[in-house]
Amino acid sequence: MPDQTPHDDRPAPPADPGDPSAQPPLPSPRPTAPGRTPSGAGPGAASNGPAGAADATSTKTDAPTQTASSASNGGTATKTSSGGGAGGDVALPDPVTDVDVRKQEAGVDETAPFGRPGRPLGQAHPFVFGFTGALGVLTAWLLVQAVMNVRQVLVLIIVSMFLAVGLNPAVESLQRGRMPRGAAVGLVFLGVVLVFVGVGFAIVPPVTNEVSKFIDHLPTxxxxLQGNRQIQEWDRRYQLLEKVQEAVTNPSFGQGAAGGLVGAGRVVVSGAFSTLTVLILTLYFLGSLPTIKSFFYRLAPRSRRARVxxxxxxxxxxxxxxxxxxxMVALIAGTAAxxxxxxxxxxxxxxxxxTVAFTALIPLVGATIGAVLVSVVAFFDGLGTGIACVVFFVIYQQVENYLIHPRIMKRAVDVPPAVTIIAALIGGALLGFVGAxxxxxxxxxxxxxxxxxxxxxxxxx
Structure with a gap:
């Protein structure tokens, strides 16, 4: 049904015979569509009724009026023109195809080269709420998966940073002696490398020597074992030698042994690579520690930066x-041992x-692990030697737990013993040795x- 313009059907007031400007009443205009003027209406025409003056005024302008339709009409714009006795709806170019119209409707200017943003969707809208929640869950899941995939790298980074922070006091003490930081870092890091090399030379040759001796004396x-009476009795009852021979000659035994050797080789290579990575990262973090500290301190607000x-x-x-x-505690334990x-x-x-010194680095249980390992080796040397080792380590652990460790750690971290035990248990459960x-x-x-x-x-x- 076509849209029609309402018109005034009220009768015109009676004309005054003495008024020279009185004109006979005009018939009511026909209904016209929006944006159109009655046919024959010129610039000076006026309609009957109270709105006649406004209509006459509106017809005097020759400038066209442009209107843009709302977003619900598909983003099209219309142009309404009036005057001159002829008019009609003229469609503006679509912003999809016309760049000028696109910039005009978007409100492009020097401060907003891509236009002004529109009003955001309501936060209470079910679609917005559901989409935001689903996106947050997906992002959290992806972050967890990413952390799980790189957890080994993160552990190496954390250990390296921990070692760098631990070595920093030695670097600062050398700096106070008028040594440049670069030289101090190099000297401290050289000491760390020498410690690792010394440990390697102290452990690897004896272990290699003992393994060689064991292989040489294996036939003996x-x-x-074959000449032992007890072994002969067990072999007569349970056929031990026959079962061992069958197991050795089985093809799966060779495959399993080869797989074990490959696995051991992988463990050795992975350990060497991890150690080298930790050393390199420690050197980097130790050299750039002041810059790293300044960067994180600048993330705090300026009003709280000094306290942070x-x-x-x-x-x-x-x-x-x-x-x-x-x-220091580990060094004392190793020296006493x-x-x-x-x-x-x-x-x-x-x-x-x-070995005792390295196991002493593990909180709570490290000293016990080292004592057990050394005591087992001592028992192979003799019963009296093993008992003496057990007595020594029991006494030394009491001295360390009640005299050495509390005095050193009280000055270092100032943490209550109960908190220390709980923290070590939780850290060990989460990340093992590194966590503890x-x-x-x-x-x-x-x-x-x-x-x-x-x-x-x-x-x-």
Whole structure:
């Protein structure tokens, strides 16, 4: 049904005979479509009724009027023109095909080269809410998968940063002696490399020598086993030698042995690569540690940056103190073990002492693991030697737990013993040895933040 313009059907007021400007009433105009003027209407024509003056005024302008349709009409624009006795709807160019119209409707200017953004969709809209929630869940899942895929790399990075922070106090002490930071970093890192090389020379040759001796004496050991009466009795009852011979001659035994050798080779290569990666990353982090600290401090607001920097320096200092204290405890344990093993006469005293020192780096259970390993080796040397090793390590662990470790760690991290145990257990359950190693300085940092930030804020509320 065509749209029609309403018109005034009220009768015109009676004309005054004395009024010279009185004109006879005009008939009502025919209905016209929007944007059109009655035919025959010129610039001076006026309609009956109160709106006649406004209509007459509107017809005096010759400038066309442009109107843009709403987004619900498909984004098209219309142009309405009036005057001159002729008019009609003229469609503007579509913004999809006309670049000028596109820029005009988008509101392009110097500050907004791509136009002004429209009103956002309502946040309460079900589609927007569901899409946002689904996108958040998908993003979280992808982040978790990414972390799981690179967890080994992240562990190496964390260990390297931990070692760099632990070695930084030594670098700063050399800097206070008027040595440039580059030279100080190089000297400290050279010391670390020499420690690794020394450990390798202390452990690898004895182990290789013993393996060679075992292989050379293997036929003798087999002959002794065959001549043993107890072994002969077991072989007569259970056919042990026959079963061992069948297992050795089985083709699957060779395949399994080859697979085991390949697996052991992979473990060795992976360990060497991880060690080299940690050393390189440690050198990089140690050299650029001031820059890294400044970068993270600048992420804090300017009004709180100074306090964040002070707290950050204190946390890094405690981590460095923990690393130095742990190394000191391990060095004391290794030295004491070497002196005792040398006096008792246990073979390979130096490799066993280095083993004790390295296992002492593990919180809580490291000292026990080292003591068990050394005691087992000592029992092979003799029953009395093994018992002496057990007694020595039991006494030394009591001294370390109640005298050495508390005094060193009290100055380094200042964490209560209960918190230390809980943190080490949680860290070990999450990341194994690395988690247990990082748990105590992390607990020290959390305790510092709670004491210096959270508790004062709670008191001010």
């Amino acid at each position: 050991y087999i002959s002794q 920097a002070l707290l950050g320096d204190e946390i890094l200092g405690r981590i460095g103190g923990y690393v130095a204290g742990t190394v 070497y002196i005792f093993l040398s006096i008792v006469g246990v073979p390979f005293a130096l490799p066993l002492a280095i 190693l990082l748990a105590i300085p992390t607990a020290a940092a959390v305790a510092l933040i709670i004491r210096e930030v959270i508790l004062p804020r709670q008191e001010s509320l």
